[in-house]
Amino acid sequence: MPPVPPPRWLDAEHVRRTVSADRARRLVRQRLADGFDPASDPPRLSPAAGDGQLLVMPATSPGAAGVKVLSVAPGNPDRGLERIQAVYVLMDADTLSPSVLLDGTAITALRTPAVSAVAADALAPEDVRSVVIVGSGPQAVGHAEAILAIRAPQTITVVGRRPEAARGTAARIAGIAPGVRTVGLHTGGWAAGEPTQGVAEVEAVADAVRSAQLVVTATSAPTPVLEDDWVSAGTCVVAIGSHEPHRRELPGxxxxxxxxxxEDLATARREAGDVVLAAAQGHLEWDTVHTLSDLVLGCVERDPLRPNVFKSVGMAWQDLVVAEHAARS
Structure with a gap:
């Protein structure tokens, strides 16, 4: 029996070099347009590990199988480390032999904004002049890059818990968005036990959200970071921060x-706390919730007379789409 060759290693630089933000968006959209049903994805495993979680996310396609193993360590930013770290194992479809190992953190950093951009491209107005991104971590920059590939905003506002974080992320976005005005605003905190922001800061954030046509929430907050009356009719809101049923970034x-x-109704019922809690409190019925496939296939369209919300929790098939392309390139 011939020995199985060891898997190739593809680092974060390779992933970023071979898969652009917009290429990732088009890959994700095409997989849905081709008729893939996200409901076929197996549920992710999420055992507790110390103060954080391990997540195991397997997926298959006609050409490959893969699994992402990632850790979520809430205390890591204070240590100068990424909150989310991961490795991706790509396997040959026939033999299931591991063929490629990829930097899973880079895969996550690409596919999450890509999925958001698929939704935002359909749910946001064509003329997006102002974007607000709540959160100042890596996903804030990734989402800015993905949004710039589908819309041409005049202003991007970053809202962070700390002034230096908000300003720093705004400066990073300015580096990839020539001609776009970038602004950093801060709150005093959005988690229980953290100091609250002052009245002036609240009003600045509220005004920015009210004037935005596209809002992204990418935080680790357990409770809402937006007020209901901040969001205007026709505005698109993309919420990506929580994948647990008891946490949410948006009010019911x-x-x-x-x-x-x-992304998928069964997955949302398990993990999308924003929707789970809103339904439990009687704010909406599950039979009124649509899927990303409905959006891509033209079964539902944006409603200019009310807010348009996309709640994402991330699914394994999305990682596999990006990993397959990175491995082929």
Whole structure:
């Protein structure tokens, strides 16, 4: 029996070099347009590990199988480390032999904004002049890059818990967005036990959200970071921060008056706390919630008369789409 060759290693630089933000968006969209059903994805495993979690996310396609193993360590940013770290194992479809190992953190950093951009391209107005991104971590920059590939905003506002973080992320976005005005605003905190922001800061954030046509929430907050009355009719809101049923970034009343889209209904019922809690509180009914496939296949369209909300929790098939392309390039 011939020996199985060891898998190739593809680092984060290779992943970023071979898969652009917009290429990732088009790959994800095409997989859905080709008829892939996200409901076929197996549920992710998420055992507790110390103060954080391990996540195991397997997926298959006609050409490959893969699994992402990642850790979520809430205390890591204070240590100067990434909150989310991962490795991706890509396997040959016939033999299931591991063929490629990829930097899973880079895969996550690409596919999450890509999925958001698929939804935002359909749910946001064509003329997006102002974007607000709540959160100042890596996903804030990734989402800015993905948004710039589908819209041409005049202003991108970053809202962070700390002034230096908000300003630093805004400066990083300015580096990839020539001609776009970038602004950093801060709150005093959005988790229980953290100091609250002052009145002036609240009003600045509220005004920015009210004037935005596209809002992204990419935080680790367990409770809403937006107020319902900040979000105008026709605005697209993309919420990516939580993948647990007891945590949310958006108030239930906002979802209750919005067109709501999720990746997959069964997955959302397990993990999308924003929608789970809104439904439990009577703000919306599950049979009014649409899927990303509905959006891509033209079964539902944006509603200019109310907010349009996309709640994402991330699914394994999305990682596999990006990993396959990175491995082929």
């Amino acid at each position: 009343s906002l979802l209750g008056r919005s067109l709501v889209v999720v």
